[in-house]
Amino acid sequence: MQLRFDGRFGFPGGLVEPGGESLEAGLRRELREELGPAAAALRIGPRNHRGAKAWPGGGAGSGSGGGLVTHFYIRRVELEELVAIERGAPRAPEHGLEVQGLVRVPLWGGLPVFLQHQFAGDAREQLLGTLPLLGIQPPQNEGPQTRGGNCQQGGGE
Amino acid sequence: MQLRFDGRFGFPGGLVEPGGESLEAGLRRELREELGPAAAALRIGPRNHRGAKAWPGGGAGSGSGGGLVTHFYIRRVELEELVAIERGAPRAPEHGLEVQGLVRVPLWGGLPVFLQHQFAGDAREQLLGTLPLLGIQPPQNEGPQTRGGNCQQGGGE
Numbered sequence: 001m002q003l004r005f006d007g008r009f010g011f012p013g014g015l016v017e018p019g020g021e022s023l024e025a026g027l028r029r030e031l032r033e034e035l036g037p038a039a040a041a042l043r044i045g046p047r048n049h050r051g052a053k054a055w056p057g058g059g060a061g062s063g064s065g066g067g068l069v070t071h072f073y074i075r076r077v078e079l080e081e082l083v084a085i086e087r088g089a090p091r092a093p094e095h096g097l098e099v100q101g102l103v104r105v106p107l108w109g110g111l112p113v114f115l116q117h118q119f120a121g122d123a124r125e126q127l128l129g130t131l132p133l134l135g136i137q138p139p140q141n142e143g144p145q146t147r148g149g150n151c152q153q154g155g156g157e
Numbered sequence: 158m159q160l161r162f163d164g165r166f167g168f169p170g171g172l173v174e175p176g177g178e179s180l181e182a183g184l185r186r187e188l189r190e191e192l193g194p195a196a197a198a199l200r201i202g203p204r205n206h207r208g209a210k211a212w213p214g215g216g217a218g219s220g221s222g223g224g225l226v227t228h229f230y231i232r233r234v235e236l237e238e239l240v241a242i243e244r245g246a247p248r249a250p251e252h253g254l255e256v257q258g259l260v261r262v263p264l265w266g267g268l269p270v271f272l273q274h275q276f277a278g279d280a281r282e283q284l285l286g287t288l289p290l291l292g293i294q295p296p297q298n299e300g301p302q303t304r305g306g307n308c309q310q311g312g313g314e
């Protein structure tokens with residue numbers, strides 16, 4: 001996921017250009033702008049489409065006066081592909097502007113805390129809905145155990 | 158700042174090795190492990206030291222049974238230095254282990270939301286204490302305006 005200009009976590013993406021740009025072409029363009037060529041080169045097609053959601057109000061900050069429909073794609077990447085994306089991301093055009101950095105979602109114990117961060121739109125729900133599709137059990141994150149305070153850790157390790 | 162294995166935001170760092178490792182040598186070693194050689198090559202000395210804090214209990218997860226003292230250093234970097242660090246970070250030994258990614262703290266409007274994330278130790282207070290030293294006015298982040306909901310944004314932009 002990426003940290004956005006507005007301080008929230010989100011997934012790469014954006015609005016398709018008016019005039020017939022396909023969803024996948026728009027996604028590829030946004031990946032290139034936000035993460036660079038290694039991300040834009042990933043093959044992503046209709047089989048990676050995992051759902052759509054209507055936002056009748058358009059969504060604040062969308063720049064759209066009318067309704068908005070968001071589409072969510074999932075693409076499994078190999079570790080080498082991920083590292084290539086991470087290494088290219090700091091030179092992407094939107095790095096330091098829309099995008100403040102790329103992070104790996106911590107899945108070994110850190111997920112309940114990570115889920116307490118601030119997320120854009122329904123990115124948190126998209127993340128939680130994706131984990132079972134990848135064979136990862138979402139944590140029980142509503143209990144008192146995982147809603148602990150901020151200061152359980154001292155300095156770094 | 159970096160996202161840590163435990164899902165919290167923090168600053169690079171760690172424990173000095175027993176047996177006489179200096180604070181700055183320990184910091185340099187941790188920078189190399191967590192962010193790679195470009196970060197470890199930064200000149201950081203006693204003039205960059207900006208404070209220390211005692212944690213009598215040692216801090217959970219510190220691996221220390223006794224007391225712990227954390228030291229905080231500030232180093233201003235040029236944009237090219239920062240990009241070099243960002244590009245090298247994905248190959249640092251602890252990337253994908255202790256460190257899940259490096260982010261720029263969003264300072265143009267995104268800071269109040271960013272400050273609502275989860276932080277390790279007193280990293281949030283360290284960040285807030287550093288901003289005035291860099292000539293940045295910390296936001297008023299306790300008012301109702303900036304404590305808004307999670308869903309003010311639709312999809313990406």
